[in-house]
Amino acid sequence: MTDPVTDSLPGLDLDAFVTWFGAQHPDASPDRSTWTASLVAGGKSNLTYVVGDGTQEWIVRRPPLGHVQATAHDMRREFTVMSALAPTDVPVPQTVALCDDHAVLGADFYVMEKVEGTPFRDAAQLTALGAETTAALADAMVDVLARLHSVGPAAVGLSDFGRPEGFLARQVKRWGRQMEGSKTRELPDADRLLAHLGAHVPADDGTSAIVHGDYRLDNLLAVPGEPEPVRAVVDWEMSTLGDPLTDLALLLVYDRVAETVPALGVSDASAAPGYPSSDAIVARYAAARGLDADALAGAMAFHLGLAHYKLAAILEGIHHRFSAGQTVGGGFEHIGEAVEPLLAAGLRAAEGKD
Structure with missing residues (x-):
């Protein structure tokens, strides 16, 4: 995180924010001179800030600057799903306010509580925590994902949050459009993988759940060593109703991507002693949801191929913005190098070769 500033940051006009937020949250200080803001480091998509009035602090989330896909970076979606999950056993930050008036910050944004973790x-x-603590944290990560997928959408008012029927076919088309809209160069494996996925979409089996869409360890705020170490699941911008195996597959791909593309500089948490293998993660998830582990493992080829393609499309979009000088913060210079290796790995996984 950068040092707090008392004036504006890219994407956050602090004067405009304080004026707006004062009307939404009367307990916030009306004294503009006490307010500070910091850009949270690490995110390569939506922009996240810590804002404070000298006494309290909150988190502000808004879309990235510049090139933004029409179907991505939906602030209302994040706000809605976290608000709905608040009374469940899925840990989420408490939402505070949503703004769709672009006169304030130039885009939709929302405010939520700051969760320590x-x-x-x-x-x-993780190595510094020790293998036993790392294993417990990773197990908790899997258990929280299973709990999320066990929440009935209708029970929390999310029946209309997505369209489960035909979800996987739409995912293939959606991410194909996303890739096409973000491409900065020819990517032959993108065409090959997309064609393979389109020809091998699993039949709908009636299984659907609330899907996070970007579930991984660094999208959790955690306090290791506690009985429930996961304090909050964050970054819900791609959440919807659909096939829960898409979350599980993307988690497994994230766990391997640091090894696949070292230049990317993404989380290498899975290399820590005590972190479970992919097979162990699948087995624990299956047990938590009462599923057959062998059958689950055998159904993952399509989902792993889709997860690779999805991540490649996301990174190509970030590379597009970086190439146009529209990113905020550092760490973007190697993003484009990851796309082609991810697509190649996705083809192998989809074809059952990896």
Whole structure:
């Protein structure tokens, strides 16, 4: 995180925010001179800030600057799903206010409570905790995902949050459009993988759940060593109703991507002693949801191929913004190098070769 500033940051006009927020949250200080803001480091998509009035602090989330896909960075979606999950056993931050008046910050944004906890990204962080604590944290990560997928959408008012029927076919088309809209160069494996996925979409089996869409260890705020170490699940911008195996597959791909593309500089947490293998994660998830582990493992090829393609499309979009000088913060210079290796790995996984 950068040092707090008392004036504006890219994407956050602090004067405009304080004026707006005072009307939404009367307990906030009306004295503009006490307010500070910091850009939270680590995010490569939506922009996240810590704002404070000298007594309290909150988190502000808004879309990235510049090139933004029409279907991405939906602030209302994040706000809605976290508000709905608040009374469940899925840990989420408390939402505070949503703004769709672009006169304030130039885009939709929302405010939520600041949850104390660490988004663990590095093997070194986990190694310092010890193998036993790392294993317990990873197990909790899987258990929270299983709890999320066990929440009935209708029970929390999310029946209309997505369209489960035909979800996987739409995902293939959606991410194909996302890739096409973000491409900065020819990517032959993108075409090959997309064609393979389109020809091998699993039949709908009536299984649907609330899907996070970007579930991984560094999208959790955690306090290791506690009985329930996961304090909050964050970054819900791609959440919807659909096939829960898409979340599980993307988690497994994230766990392997640091090894696949070292230049990317993403989380290498899975390399820490005590972090479970992919097979162990699938087995624990299956047990938590009462599923057959062998059958679940056998159904993952399509989902792993889709997860690779989805991540490649996201990174190509970030590379597009970086190339146009529209990113905020550092760490973007190697993003584009990850796309082609991810697509190649996705083809192998989809074809059952990896």
